[in-house]
Amino acid sequence: MRVSQARLIVVAALAAAGLAVAAAPTAQAAPGETPESSSSTTPRTTLEQETPDGLDGPHPPRWPEYVNGGAWPTSHVQGVVVDQENGFVYWSFTQMLVKTDLDGNVIGTVEGITGHLGDIDLNPRDGRVYGSLEYKDEEAFYIAIVDVSRVDRIGMDAEEDGVLTTVHLAEVVEDFTADMNGDGVFDGDTGDTPDHRYGCSGIDGVSFGPSFGARADSRQKLMVAYGVYANTERTDNDHQVILEYDIRDWRRYERPLSEAEPHRSGPRRVDDKYFLYTGNTTYGVQNLEYDRHTGNWLMAVYPGTKAEFPNYPLFMVDGGERPRRGEIVGQPEHERGTLLSLLPQGQYDEATDTWGWDFDGSYGLESLGDGYYYGAEGRSVPGEDGPLQEGEIHLYRWTGATPTPFDPVAGSDDI
Numbered sequence: 001m002r003v004s005q006a007r008l009i010v011v012a013a014l015a016a017a018g019l020a021v022a023a024a025p026t027a028q029a030a031p032g033e034t035p036e037s038s039s040s041t042t043p044r045t046t047l048e049q050e051t052p053d054g055l056d057g058p059h060p061p062r063w064p065e066y067v068n069g070g071a072w073p074t075s076h077v078q079g080v081v082v083d084q085e086n087g088f089v090y091w092s093f094t095q096m097l098v099k100t101d102l103d104g105n106v107i108g109t110v111e112g113i114t115g116h117l118g119d120i121d122l123n124p125r126d127g128r129v130y131g132s133l134e135y136k137d138e139e140a141f142y143i144a145i146v147d148v149s150r151v152d153r154i155g156m157d158a159e160e161d162g163v164l165t166t167v168h169l170a171e172v173v174e175d176f177t178a179d180m181n182g183d184g185v186f187d188g189d190t191g192d193t194p195d196h197r198y199g200c201s202g203i204d205g206v207s208f209g210p211s212f213g214a215r216a217d218s219r220q221k222l223m224v225a226y227g228v229y230a231n232t233e234r235t236d237n238d239h240q241v242i243l244e245y246d247i248r249d250w251r252r253y254e255r256p257l258s259e260a261e262p263h264r265s266g267p268r269r270v271d272d273k274y275f276l277y278t279g280n281t282t283y284g285v286q287n288l289e290y291d292r293h294t295g296n297w298l299m300a301v302y303p304g305t306k307a308e309f310p311n312y313p314l315f316m317v318d319g320g321e322r323p324r325r326g327e328i329v330g331q332p333e334h335e336r337g338t339l340l341s342l343l344p345q346g347q348y349d350e351a352t353d354t355w356g357w358d359f360d361g362s363y364g365l366e367s368l369g370d371g372y373y374y375g376a377e378g379r380s381v382p383g384e385d386g387p388l389q390e391g392e393i394h395l396y397r398w399t400g401a402t403p404t405p406f407d408p409v410a411g412s413d414d415i
């Protein structure tokens with residue numbers, strides 16, 4: 001996305017010059033407007049074209065145009081979620097969870113994670129944050145559950161302070177460790193191998209939402225997306241894979257995190273498993289997000305490398321389309337599964353029959369539910385003891401335009 005790249009350079013230049021990058025002031029609703037009108041919470045099942053400034057356009061944003069998540073001695077920002085009820089933003093910084101308010105003031109952090117904390121989402125039923133957490137060398141894959149209401153100081157420990165529990169996902173281990181070429185050797189954490197079923201590299205994108213094809217207000221499920229290694233030499237890695245879990249009985253599985261002795265407490269089976277044909281990507285779904293505004297599912301990826309595919313950075317699953325049974329094409333042996341459909345809008349590639357959009361949401365993509373979205377950006381900035389990773393979110397508005405369906409909200413571009 002060129003706009004974001006230009007902005008990235010500006011911010012990097014500011015940071016290099018030692019200038020503080022302050023949070024933009026909160027956008028105010030116009031006089032007489034009610035920011036929390038009923039239309040902001042009504043689920044919509046179809047895409048709506050909205051003119052940014054027209055009479056039929058969305059309400060003025062009640063969200064800051066920009067929030068800075070701080071700079072941390074970690075890897076890059078992996079996902080963000082806004083706690084609308086309490087006015088907080090949660091940030092996954094790979095080895096750390098950060099809690100800020102909507103002005104970017106840091107409320108607390110959960111630190112000391114040596115694995116890979118990826119995308120996160122908030123469970124509206126219990127107010128806790130759920131994120132994907134990988135320990136590939138130990139062949140352990142978890143959903144980390146953080147009791148964010150108790151995160152109230154910087155430097156809380158993921159193992160010691162009792163705010164983080166984990167549930168193990170056996171299904172991921174099964175596919176990650178599959179010895180696909182049957183040579184008796186599992187090649188481990190590398191994409192340069194025929195091993196790993198479906199090319200599974202682990203898990204990253206997570207989101208709560210209704211089951212695919214179900215009504216928006218039906219029971220919320222936890223959807224967990226596979227990472228998928230980039231590999232142009234095989235044909236069995238051209239799908240995104242989504243696991244569905246009903247987490248109502250997960251309390252009995254929850255255990256404290258122990259990195260020294262990884263536990264295996266979790267559901268033995270998935271409630272459903274879905275496949276979406278997009279072409280191979282680089283590490284699968286980075287950010288998965290159910291979008292109440294359109295009723296569809298957003299999937300932000302690092303684009304794939306196979307020349308025969310268009311390699312879009314953003315896909316949308318048609319949330320209104322019932323999944324269907326069909327062949328999971330490209331597998332070593334004929335295999336059937338439950339297939340999802342791409343929303344037939346945006347850019348279309350006839351040769352592969354795939355649809356997609358231009359937008360980089362790979363570091364974080366949050367649907368606020370009222371036609372507004374946060375997209376995350378991150379970069380390395382110098383710190384006193386070495387480089388830090390800074391994360392921030394910018395406000396966007398849904399337009400549904402092709403090829404880029406989001407417009408930056410005026411001002412969020414000018415930090």
Ligand SMILES: [Ca+2]
Nearest residue numbers: 179183185195
């Ligand atoms: Ca092998």
Ligand SMILES: [Ca+2]
Nearest residue numbers: 078118204286
């Ligand atoms: Ca990621």
Ligand SMILES: [Ca+2]
Nearest residue numbers: 120206207288
């Ligand atoms: Ca998410």
